[in-house]
Amino acid sequence: MRTLLATLLLLGAAGSAVAAELTVYSSRIEDLIKPIFQRYTAETGTQIRFITDKEGPLLQRLRAEGASSPADLLLTVDAGNLWQAHELGLLQPVQSEVLRANLPAHLRDPDGYWFGLSIRARTLVHHSGRVKPADLSTYEALAGPAWKDRLCLRTSKKVYNQSLVAMMIAELGEPRAEQIVRGWVANLATAPFASDNEVMDAIVAGRCDVGVVNTYYYGRMVRKDPSLPLKLFWPNQKPAKGELGGVHVNVSGMGVTAHSKHRDAAVKFLEWLSAREAQALFAGLNLEFPANPAVEPDAITANWGSFRQDPINLAEAGKRQADAVRLMDRVGYR
Ligand code: FE
Numbered sequence: 001m002r003t004l005l006a007t008l009l010l011l012g013a014a015g016s017a018v019a020a021e022l023t024v025y026s027s028r029i030e031d032l033i034k035p036i037f038q039r040y041t042a043e044t045g046t047q048i049r050f051i052t053d054k055e056g057p058l059l060q061r062l063r064a065e066g067a068s069s070p071a072d073l074l075l076t077v078d079a080g081n082l083w084q085a086h087e088l089g090l091l092q093p094v095q096s097e098v099l100r101a102n103l104p105a106h107l108r109d110p111d112g113y114w115f116g117l118s119i120r121a122r123t124l125v126h127h128s129g130r131v132k133p134a135d136l137s138t139y140e141a142l143a144g145p146a147w148k149d150r151l152c153l154r155t156s157k158k159v160y161n162q163s164l165v166a167m168m169i170a171e172l173g174e175p176r177a178e179q180i181v182r183g184w185v186a187n188l189a190t191a192p193f194a195s196d197n198e199v200m201d202a203i204v205a206g207r208c209d210v211g212v213v214n215t216y217y218y219g220r221m222v223r224k225d226p227s228l229p230l231k232l233f234w235p236n237q238k239p240a241k242g243e244l245g246g247v248h249v250n251v252s253g254m255g256v257t258a259h260s261k262h263r264d265a266a267v268k269f270l271e272w273l274s275a276r277e278a279q280a281l282f283a284g285l286n287l288e289f290p291a292n293p294a295v296e297p298d299a300i301t302a303n304w305g306s307f308r309q310d311p312i313n314l315a316e317a318g319k320r321q322a323d324a325v326r327l328m329d330r331v332g333y334r
Helices: 002-013 030-044 055-068 079-087 097-102 159-172 174-187 196-204 215-224 263-273 276-284 315-319 321-330
Strands: 021-026 047-052 073-077 115-127 210-214 230-233 248-257
Touching: 021 030, 021 055, 021 263, 030 047, 030 263, 030 276, 055 073, 055 079, 073 079, 073 263, 079 159, 079 248, 079 315, 079 321, 097 263, 115 159, 115 196, 115 215, 115 276, 159 174, 159 210, 159 248, 159 315, 159 321, 174 321, 196 210, 196 215, 196 230, 210 215, 215 230, 248 263, 263 276, 315 321
Parallel strands: 021 047, 021 073
Antiparallel strands: 073 248, 115 210, 115 230, 115 248
């Protein structure tokens, strides 16, 4: 502690431009962010204040506060939400060689308004007894007759599914995307569920055989019960016409707020978050994949093997979100 204090005094004496404090508005819960913020404070002396809430209220608050907002950074899950924040004028662009080098292009905004910091893979999950991996291939194939009354899905109200369908529209065109989602709905074994966990529970209970979930929910379930009769499957690994170009991924990500008073310090923090030490911690706390491809995932996550990600820029998930919502409504996906 004395060393840290001495360092802070030295920095102060040298007239360092590093802000003593940053404020983060986060839709990621405290347990998933506090250890990282504390590490940064220990290393740099920069204090991180934060508030956590759902995306909607956070965006509302930023809008209402306007130029007097204390927020320097916005942290949310799903590129759809980050895109929305940018669309509302709540973020400012950042040009950083460090961020460009550390984070793959498809996981960050092309104009630098937000940066994906961890990857959330939305993949297939199946019963390990009733379904063989050879029975599975792509998201699109789940619309086929082999899966009649065997598919379980989470509600279309969840942004995760809106982003998945939005990416299908962006890559495959709206008619093809509609054909696929219509096929999914026709194959549903039961009405859509409120959560990914309920989808997996239904597969275990024998109500359906296959579903689409984010891997960290699967990871949490397996951590509690290693004998769980469920397996993950990486679809779309041999991309073909009319199919997504790999596993649908999304991100938890961050952008510098439009009215940040500590822009340089905020960018420094973002850069630190994109580097090795923070990446392992940020992803590992929620069993996600590091966005920085040079960093290994935690042991549980690494166990599922590597996979080809859909390489299309996630900004498309935002651009096509409204179209996706309309499409899902049209085909009766509740
Ligand atoms: Fe989630």
